[in-house]
Structure formats: structure tokens, C-alpha cells
Amino acid sequence: MADDYVVYVLECADGSLYTGYTTDLERRVAEHDAGEGAKYTRGRTPVELVHHERYETRSAAMSREYEIKQLSRREKERLVGLDSGRA
Numbered sequence: 001m002a003d004d005y006v007v008y009v010l011e012c013a014d015g016s017l018y019t020g021y022t023t024d025l026e027r028r029v030a031e032h033d034a035g036e037g038a039k040y041t042r043g044r045t046p047v048e049l050v051h052h053e054r055y056e057t058r059s060a061a062m063s064r065e066y067e068i069k070q071l072s073r074r075e076k077e078r079l080v081g082l083d084s085g086r087a
Helices: 025-033 058-070 074-081
Strands: 005-012 017-022 048-056
Touching: 005 025, 005 058, 005 074, 017 048, 017 074, 025 048, 025 074, 048 058, 048 074
Parallel strands: none
Antiparallel strands: 005 017, 005 048
């Protein structure tokens, strides 16, 4: 089925950004928000979904996740639309 894999970016309570991929975006964001997601987000709740992209294959999603993780903070902010009004 098309659009099975989702790459997402969360903004954590401390302002940091977390990138991951999943097959069930709503469930995964809820897990992160409940402190049951990745170790990184556990102490940084609540989290807010600020960006997501859909892909047909796991490989494509993983490649995009890696690309986003290689971006600088400023580039990630631009990607997710958080750079407007920030110094």
C-alpha cells in the first residue's frame, strides 16, 4: 500500500528536535508523548509533531530520516517551518 512509512520530526519540551520513522504516526507520537518512545524523548515530554513526510518503502523512509538527522539545527528549523521570527 502507498504511503506506508512516515518520517517525522518532533519538537520536544526543551526545544530540541527529534527525527524518526514509523508505520503508524499517531501511535508513535503518542508513545513519545507518554514517555514510552525513544530514550532521547523520554525526559523531554511533552512533544509536538512539527513535520512529517510519507514514503512507500522502508528504505526510502530510512534514507530520508538519515538525511534529516545530518542537517544542522538551522536547516532542520527551516525544514519544519520553525525559523520564522527566530534569531
